[in-house]
Amino acid sequence: MTSWIPATCPLSLLPPPLRKTSLAAIPAGKEAAALATEFDFKGYMLSKAAAVNRALDLAVPLVEPRRIHEAMRYSLLAGGKRVRPVLCIAACELAGGHESLGMPPALAVEMIHTMSLIHDDLPCMDDDDLRRGQPTCHRAFGEPLAVLAGDALLALAFRTLSNPQSYPSSLSVPPSRIVRAVAELARCVGSEGLVAGQVVDIESTGRAEPVPIERLEYIHLHKTAALLEASVVIGAIIGGGSDPQVERLRRYAQCIGLLFQVVDDILDVTKSSQELGKTAGKDLASDKTTYPKLMGLEKSREFAEELNRDAKQQLEDFDREKAAPLVHLANYIAYRQK
């Protein structure tokens, strides 16, 4: 562990199986996997994403000042698979809550995700012109509105999560759950979460020497895994999960967070540019540290399998039917083709 890794970083305290690169066989969650084959995952994803889109549309009405709300809606409603909010709702349902109870935290994580994309795309950051096939927020609305739309979405995430009117009037959500969820989400966004990942990413680009694996993992864990973790954890908290349940789901989320990146690196060297929609293999060519480069392609695939198995193991004590969406979400991340 090098000195630049924050001593206080919660994600650096990952459990051993996540940190080691040895690929000892771990018993797979076979029962859960067998059950999962009967589950209509595509239908589940589409119906939940549609519900999320409807709720997002209502959460940002086109009121005055119109221009800022147009900018917020432009980026928030630009599409995407809604993986984070669906994870949140699935975790809420697995913990015993109804979909409508999981919707406010689901909207909150999607607002945070969108905010981070808007600010990352700014000219002073990654200076991107396109996002999800359309001009980035600052290209469409100008830089000032893009900065402010990000700020407003960040605030709206916390407002949505904490406002009693966000929740169905028939359900009374204990305030203690909301307070825990707010604290969890705030931690994942800030200077020990998303922001930390972006800062270390910025500091690591354009350097002569290759990025060490620990630093690469730090960036992934903070830029990608932190919000995936928060999505699952706050869904479970709002849904009424017990402390042990929340912690098992946290571990599940940490596994799929790292899995997401390992698979991304594998796809980068195995898929053609055309299939992937970006310059394939460029990470390898530009001397950027990736998992295939560090441990070889085959071992990277084995590592991904291990992470997928470990994720599913965390679900074995839950109701099997209710766990199916999260089992399939792990498979979806592991076996995606782009």
Add this chain to the structure above:
Amino acid sequence: MTSWIPATCPLSLLPPPLRKTSLAAIPAGKEAAALATEFDFKGYMLSKAAAVNRALDLAVPLVEPRRIHEAMRYSLLAGGKRVRPVLCIAACELAGGHESLGMPPALAVEMIHTMSLIHDDLPCMDDDDLRRGQPTCHRAFGEPLAVLAGDALLALAFRTLSNPQSYPSSLSVPPSRIVRAVAELARCVGSEGLVAGQVVDIESTGRAEPVPIERLEYIHLHKTAALLEASVVIGAIIGGGSDPQVERLRRYAQCIGLLFQVVDDILDVTKSSQELGKTAGKDLASDKTTYPKLMGLEKSREFAEELNRDAKQQLEDFDREKAAPLVHLANYIAYRQK
């Protein structure tokens, strides 16, 4: 009321005495004023500001990634009178809470205030080089760090407010109070609060025609008054104030929020540039709408007096001794010389 004022704007629903410009005599809070003369206001401000500074220093430790925490600390600890956090603590104490209970919300409002200054100063916004006598955050740390420091402070405000460890271990804060405070703070920051004010301000600059008074007031109420209101209100909520108490203190805060701007406009035409530290009278010269320009200097002073009286009236049902800090804070805003 022109069409661009949001129908949902909570601050546009100000009570009649705040909206009218007639200066009918309102009975002054004489008893409170008499008591206030015995109160060591300067000592109070200095001791509370020192406590806030100590707590801010501890709230942002210089951990890794160091650069982002340096940027956050640079702007957060750059000085300032700490009016917002002192208002928050004073309201908390008036509502029955101890100073230590009011500290987490006090830190949160100062973090939000600092975030808004950092983002407002950005090259794509006001493009300011100096703030509180030192280079602005983006001048000292570069634009990417300044954007991210703002984001991180916004997140940290909600983390500080919601984290049980922010509060003294001997005091149990009901989660319902924290949830209300989070929702209140989030509303005041977002696209119907601070961000709304900044957006309308940006849209109003560089235009040929003068800014109408309604629009000017909208900008002031959202850019300045919204956070002053949130400071007082969340202090009162965390302190355990009853609903009527919280609403009286909200009214107090709305009065001093507008008072702050009226006095600012008056100072701008009456003080010399040297005394004020900026180009005096430039608002009048540049055809910007100000209160002295609209209603004349004398009427503006009367309006300020009226707002000050109205603010103090809201305090008359409270314990007189505990209300002294807020009485003096209103006077401080009304009679300041810069």
